[in-house]
Amino acid sequence: MNDDAPVISKEEAILQARLKLLRLEHADLSASIEALSEAAIPDQLMIARLKRKKLAIKDEIVKIEDQILPDIIA
Template identity: 50%
Template structure:
């Protein structure tokens, strides 16, 4: 396996981990809202974490897609 292939594999693993964490946060937020068990500050913190994850996922996805010059 070349260094590039190994790096790409690492990126794919990180993407999978971040996507799972994003889904878990989404489920946690939905559960808290539906049960009414969380205060708005806690929900806002989780939503902010979700946005950070989304940004990082987008960065990694951009890394894995080759630039195409039109």
């Protein structure tokens, strides 16, 4: 057995899996926004919607990261 491996709870494993999916979706939105921005006539409304969704995902990512690694005031 490897005693150096960190033991994570089922809840933390679920949070890490969710975090991975959110980061992937955030990256996909970034690519979509960039592609739409480079169009001859960019759809500003769609870009704004995607940016809002991207920001909401970023907020959720930060929230989950805080649950996994809470701030410890020393």
